[in-house]
Amino acid sequence: SQQGEEDPQALSIQEGENATMNCSYKTSINNLQWYRQNSGRGLVHLILIRSNEREKHSGRLRVTLDTSKKSSSLLITASRAADTASYFCATKETSGSRLTFGEGTQLTVNP
Amino acid sequence: DTGVSQDPRHKITKRGQNVTFRCDPISEHNRLYWYRQTLGQGPEFLTYFQNEAQLEKSRLLSDRFSAERPKGSFSTLEIQRTEQGDSAMYLCASRPRWGARGGETQYFGPGTRLLVL
Numbered sequence: 001s002q003q004g005e006e007d008p009q010a011l012s013i014q015e016g017e018n019a020t021m022n023c024s025y026k027t028s029i030n031n032l033q034w035y036r037q038n039s040g041r042g043l044v045h046l047i048l049i050r051s052n053e054r055e056k057h058s059g060r061l062r063v064t065l066d067t068s069k070k071s072s073s074l075l076i077t078a079s080r081a082a083d084t085a086s087y088f089c090a091t092k093e094t095s096g097s098r099l100t101f102g103e104g105t106q107l108t109v110n111p
Numbered sequence: 112d113t114g115v116s117q118d119p120r121h122k123i124t125k126r127g128q129n130v131t132f133r134c135d136p137i138s139e140h141n142r143l144y145w146y147r148q149t150l151g152q153g154p155e156f157l158t159y160f161q162n163e164a165q166l167e168k169s170r171l172l173s174d175r176f177s178a179e180r181p182k183g184s185f186s187t188l189e190i191q192r193t194e195q196g197d198s199a200m201y202l203c204a205s206r207p208r209w210g211a212r213g214g215e216t217q218y219f220g221p222g223t224r225l226l227v228l
Contacts, residue, residue: 031215042115042202043154043219088153092215097142097206098167099217101153 006089006102014110019076021105023089024069030092032065033099034074037086046074046087079109113137115220117203123226124193131189132223136205143186144217145178146202147171154202160186193227200224 007022023032031050035043049056049065049072056063062075076083086106090099116135124130136143141162146154157176159167162183172178175193180186190197201224204217 033216035219040200040224042221043204045216045218048215090153096167097159097161098144098156098169099146099154100156101146103151103153 006087006105008105009103010106010108012108012110013079015079015081017079019079019083019107019109021074021087021107023072023074023102025072025089025091025100025102026070027091028094029067030094032072033090033092034061034063035088035090035101037088037104039085043088076107079107081109081111083107083109115203115205115218117201117220117223119223120221121224121226123228125228126193126195128193129189129191130193130225131187132201132225134186134188134203134220136184136186136203137218139207140205140218141183141208142206143180144204144206145186145188146204148200148202148222149198157188190225193225195227198225198227
C-alpha cells in the first residue's frame with residue numbers, strides 16, 4: 001500500500017510561476033526523496049532530505065520536512081514548460097531498504 | 112550511457128505466457144531493486160538484492176513472480192502464467208554500496224512496460 005499521499009493530485013500553472021506540492025506519510029522515516037517522472041519514462045531523482053534536516057535547496061528546488069507533522073513540501077520556483085511531469089515523494093523508513101512512494105502530483109506548466 | 116538499463120522496453124504477451132525482464136544496474140552498485148507501477152499510481156516495491164542475496168520481498172511478489180541476481184550484477188524478473196492484472200511498468204533501480212557517494216539515492220532505469228492481453 002502507498003504510504004505517501006501527495007497534494008494536489010494535479011496542478012496547472014503558467015510559466016514563471018512557483019509550484020508547491022505537498023506530501024504526507026505515516027511512519028518514522030530515515031529520509032524523504034522527491035522524484036520526477038516524464039510521461040511513460042523512468043524516475044529521475046531530484047533531492048533527498050534526511051529526517052534530521054528541515055530544509056534543503058537545489059537550484060530552483062526547495063524541500064521542507066516537518067517530522068512532527070509527517071509532511072514535506074516541494075517548491076519549484078520560476079517554473080518552465082520543461083518542468084511538466086509527475087512528481088513523487090518517496091520515504092525510506094528507519095528499517096529496511098525499500099522506498100515507499102506516494103501517488104504523485106501531475107504538474108503542467110503552460111508556456 | 113552508464114545509467115541503469117532495462118530490456119525489453121516494451122512487452123506484449125498473451126495471458127498465461129511467461130515473460131522475463133532484465134535489468135543492468137550502474138556498475139559497482141551492489142544494491143538492486145524492482146518496483147511495479149500501474150497507470151496513475153506511484154511505484155510499488157517488489158524486491159531488493161544486496162549483491163546476489165535477495166534480502167526483501169514484498170507481499171505483492173506472488174508465487175508466479177521470481178527474481179534473481181546470480182552474480183551480483185544484472186538481475187532478471189520472471190512472471191509465470193501472466194494475468195491481465197500484471198500489466199504495468201516494471202522499474203529497476205540500483206544504489207551504491209553503503210558509505211559511497213550518493214549512497215542513499217536509488218537510480219532508476221527507463222522501465223519495461225508490460226501489456227498482457
